[in-house]
Amino acid sequence: MDHKSFSRRHFLQGATLFSASVATSVLTSSRTGATIGDEYSEAVVIGSGYGGAVAALRLGQAGIQTLVLERGRRWEIPSQNNQDVFATYRKPDGRAAWLSSTTLFGDSVDTYTGVLETLREYGATPLCGAGVGGGSLVNNAGVVVPKSRYVFYQVFPRSIDYDQLLDVYFNRVRKILEPSPIPADVLATKYYESTRLFQQHASRAGFANYLIDLAVDWNAVRDEIAGTKVASASIGEIWFGCNSGAKKSLDRNYIPLAEQTKYVEIMPLCVVTAISQLPNEKLYRVSYNRINTSGKILETKTVTCRYLFLAAGSIGTSKLLVKAKATGKLPKLNDHVGKNWGTNGDTVGHRSNLPPIKDQGGFAGAILEHYDNPISPIILMNYPQWNNPIGSQECLGMGIPKANGVFKYDARTESVNLYWPSYLNSNKQHIDATKLTYKILDDANFKDGKQPSTEFVYQNVAHPSGGATIGKACDQYGRVFGYKGLYVVDGALLPGSAGGANPFLTIAGLAERAMDKIIPKIKHGGW
Helix, strand or coil: CCHHHCCHHHHHHHHHHHCHHHHHHHHCHHHHCCCCCCEECCEEEECCCHHHHHHHHHHHHCCCCEEEECCCCCCCCCECCECCCCCCCCCCCHHHCECCCECCCCCECCCCECCEEECCCECCCEEEECCCCHHHHCCCCECCCCCCHHHHHHHCCCCCCHHHHHHHHHHHHHHHHCCECCCHHHHCCHHHHHHHHHHHHHHHCCCEEEECCECECHHHHHHHHHCCCCCCHHHCCCCCCCCCCCECCHHHCHHHHHHHCCCEEEECCEEEEEEEECCCCCCEEEEEEEECCCCCEEEEEEEEECEEEECCHHHHHHHHHHHHHHCCCCCCCCCCCCEEEECCCCEEEEEECCCCCCCCCCCCCEEEEECCCCCCCEEEEEECCCCCCCCCEEEEEEECCCCCEEEEEECCCCEEEEECCCCCHHHHHHHHHHHHHHHHHHHCCCECCECCEEEEEEECECCCEEECCECCCECCCCEECCCCCEEECCHHHCCCCCCCCCCHHHHHHHHHHHHHHHHHHHHCCCC
């Protein structure tokens, strides 16, 4: 059967054939609690970001019928014939924002199912990707490894073998994403002057520094520089998508590989509203709204499954679990669910009084490490801000904040809210650590009567982390305590931080590690 004709009906029928016992029980509502209106899939994955895409591929390769529910739309992969897939900073429109009349930067736009959601929570403003490919559509593409074993174990439990994670699972992700640092010829162009300056300053200050491996097609960037493709990555267009096709987002690797197994179907524009376990404790029900690109609900549906993988992102997964516990749908969830959330230590600092650099380049190209910071370990990256004044530079910092965020259910509004106590001393200490790193960096680079300085450092939540953390709400493989067949495979697993790193490689690596353990157990009827 041609993949394009692999329809939803055929998919769901095929799913019931995977297990005759399940197929029989689904059709008999009196025995299972399922209703005739429920559709069925052996496995359901909620979300198609780094955790969800990994889970979908490995389930498909194992021959397990899998339905992936993604709230966002499927975006065309930019090509020579269409280099206007995404909105831009310079000309923002509804494609830049998830069902909002304003973008991240406050521009007024039409309401649309755009690629980036800006949440307004209590004490934090997390950013979340939306679309087939999840956060990979909007992230910086930096494949950053938590390089220090000492720092890694400040965050993660010792049950995770650090060397195995690096040598086996991170490398498995790398083989699919094929990341690489900025090539010398690209780095030498005017577009990457800011990256070169950042490395020069880091070296002068005595910091270990290096070019970041990026999930980027550098030939596409070369085409941008040559003028044969629309300028995008080279001019700092990141968070709203990349129109030159330079970004190796998941819709170009993991997701098509999953679909090629013929066991995986991706359903975009499906917003999951609730999860529950049926009375027989063998199946899960997922309730979702199918919407159009304006956010209008077209129909409300349910699907039951034997195996449920939560990959809706740290915020989405945590909110689904907290709501399920509070409403009695998953009453056996433990008290750690909805706790231990953090910001990954994300900060933004603005350096000024620098040499007259004009071009910022695209994607954070280099990193400095200050793991021996006496207050707390810190890393900084040069971060391309397209409209920075000449002689200034934006940097993105990461570290290890206290994971003090909590999700709470509001019965009055039937919603879940995040509370991040940004005023706590623990967070102040993290900011102080970051400021110290900037001070060392700036003080070491006084030259020609110019003293660089960092005017402000503020928290930014581009990498929300935690809420269903490993070793607390879930075991070391993401199995949710209290429930067989329920798994978390996304950023909700992280204990508030990836250990001084951009978290997406850690998320994907942990998901690969989890699926290595989960798949054999599923095949033998366990877990």
